Amino acid sequence: GESVGLHLPTLSVQEGDNSIINCAYSNSASDYFIWYKQESGKGPQFIIDIRSNMDKRQGQRVTVLLNKTVKHLSLQIAATQPGDSAVYFCAENAGEGKLIFGQGTELSVKP
């Protein structure tokens, strides 16, 4: 069945280092993927998205990479800051408003 999962539940990085958060998906027909960030006490916040006809998209300090061959998605955060500490979710568009979310990776940034 359809599923979206993350490889690691937690990730700890040093402030200033780059972070890479990974995600695997199973539905090869998915055409749209999103990364959300959820800080403590808040709802998920949109970070960046990518359509399946692209393999890379860059935002401000964030880059999403899509490898359709192995059905893998990653989020790269450059120069990680304490404010980046949060849980990061990938999501896959299943159509008709249905997003399938992964379990989330908790990113901790050490000063």
Place this chain on the structure above:
Amino acid sequence: ETGVTQTPRHLVMGMTNKKSLKCEQHLGHNAMYWYKQSAKKPLELMFVYNFKEQTENNSVPSRFSPECPNSSHLFLHLHTLQPEDSALYLCASSLDRDGLSGANVLTFGAGSRLTVL
């Protein structure tokens, strides 16, 4: 603030109580959603409304009853819940249910933390 407001932020209820969660969005969106977020689990889609019509019920027990009186408001009525229903309930909205991408993304509220005793 995201433009999606949920109340109450925290709710404690007994198994025989009846309560409601409210969601309001000021973004001019036409689609609204309820998600359940339990510890150690991915977000689970519960209901989807598009232009006030329910288009998705993801096998949710009948003790959860959604209501969408207009495109700006969404309620989740709760009745005879179980302790395992304790979770964070997230409301979201998007411009339209279909064609999620680009400017048409899900915007979430901060959630209502529900504890069932």
